[in-house]
Amino acid sequence: MEIGFLGLGIMGKAMSMNLLKHGFKVTVWNRTLSKCDELVEHGASVCETPAQVIKKCNITIAVLSDPSAALSVVFDKDGVLEQICEGKGYIDMSTVDAETSLKINQAITGKGGRFVEGPVSGSKKPAEDGQLIILAAGDKALFEESIPAFDVLGKKSFYLGEVGNGAKMKLVVNMVMGSMMNAFAEGLVLADKSGLSADTLLDVLDLGAMTNPMFKGKGPSMNKSSYPPAFPLKHQQKDMRLALALGDENAVSMPVAAAANEAFKKARSLGLGDLDFSAVIEAVRFSKED
Ligand SMILES: NC(=O)C1=CN([C@@H]2O[C@H](COP(=O)(O)OP(=O)(O)OC[C@H]3O[C@@H](n4cnc5c(N)ncnc54)[C@H](OP(=O)(O)O)[C@@H]3O)[C@@H](O)[C@H]2O)C=CC1
Numbered sequence: 309m310e311i312g313f314l315g316l317g318i319m320g321k322a323m324s325m326n327l328l329k330h331g332f333k334v335t336v337w338n339r340t341l342s343k344c345d346e347l348v349e350h351g352a353s354v355c356e357t358p359a360q361v362i363k364k365c366n367i368t369i370a371v372l373s374d375p376s377a378a379l380s381v382v383f384d385k386d387g388v389l390e391q392i393c394e395g396k397g398y399i400d401m402s403t404v405d406a407e408t409s410l411k412i413n414q415a416i417t418g419k420g421g422r423f424v425e426g427p428v429s430g431s432k433k434p435a436e437d438g439q440l441i442i443l444a445a446g447d448k449a450l451f452e453e454s455i456p457a458f459d460v461l462g463k464k465s466f467y468l469g470e471v472g473n474g475a476k477m478k479l480v481v482n483m484v485m486g487s488m489m490n491a492f493a494e495g496l497v498l499a500d501k502s503g504l505s506a507d508t509l510l511d512v513l514d515l516g517a518m519t520n521p522m523f524k525g526k527g528p529s530m531n532k533s534s535y536p537p538a539f540p541l542k543h544q545q546k547d548m549r550l551a552l553a554l555g556d557e558n559a560v561s562m563p564v565a566a567a568a569n570e571a572f573k574k575a576r577s578l579g580l581g582d583l584d585f586s587a588v589i590e591a592v593r594f595s596k597e598d
């Protein structure tokens with residue numbers, strides 16, 4: 309099976325590498341073309357534009373930073389729309405809002421193509437290990453045809469119905485995650501500032517009802533002020549912003565998420581946007597020292 313792949317950031321690189329390892333033929337494109345080199349060393353082909361990838365492959369996956377990148381790759385010159393046609397499938401696994409997904413769906417299907425949105429839960433390591441959770445919606449036949457690839461990329465693929473539902477589910481999940489990360493960061497700082505061991509707090513949390521892989525995985529490095537980017541903070545803030553907009557549309561009051569969004573914005577203003585989202589703890593430390 310030949311798969312096109314647009315976007316070789318943290319997630320796209322790991323996901324396309326995984327497809328190659330499992331015997332898929334993969335043709336890649338990335339805005340910064342030099343990032344394709346490592347994939348080419350592992351057997352991928354490369355194209356110079358998204359349109360060329362679409363022309364070559366029947367199914368193309370995109371993993372791009374945000375709504376503006378997702379739209380640009382489809383609608384701009386040399387973009388997806390120039391070559392999409394009857395029978396071709398386009399799967400956007402970026403985290404975007406439902407409105408962006410619906411716009412892309414309309415444009416792709418308007419030219420006879422098929423569209424699935426498939427944002428993923430799980431970060432760099434699950435992407436490397438093929439352990440993502442895929443939140444797909446849209447063209448059911450394309451979803452089913454893509455299952456061999458989804459089975460390599462993820463441990464479970466949900467089919468959620470009409471386009472927009474995948475985007476919404478992903479935003480709800482990341483809204484919960486971003487809020488939890490903030491409560492966790494405040495707890496670690498509070499333990500430390502009040503004379504407790506923040507490492508002992510990790511052990512206590514891990515033995516009780518709040519144990520979870522995120523606290524376990526990120527806590528030790530947060531206590532060492534180390535934030536190698538797995539999930540960049542700027543993307544988590546984008547997801548909080550989009551989730552809050554979804555809350556606005558549905559008149560759902562979300563004061564906890566709104567406060568978490570402010571903390572991520574504060575962290576961005578401190579220049580931490582490219583670090584892992586756990587670096588939000590620095591915004592808590594900063595405010596405690598004000
Ligand atoms: N990292 C994670 O843990 C997870 C991330 N996600 C989501 O997946 C998506 C990708 O995340 P991640 O890989 O971490 O992000 P990165 O920032 O590592 O990569 C972003 C990718 O988008 C490309 N890009 C950005 N702007 C444009 C543009 N205007 N036109 C074309 N390409 C563009 C970048 O190209 P270039 O190299 O040229 O900059 C790069 O390939 C995001 O939507 C994120 O929210 C979802 C689950 C987990």
Ligand SMILES: O=CCCC(=O)O
Pocket residue numbers: 403428429430431482539
């Ligand atoms: O969107 C990013 C999600 C990161 C994760 O699920 O660990």
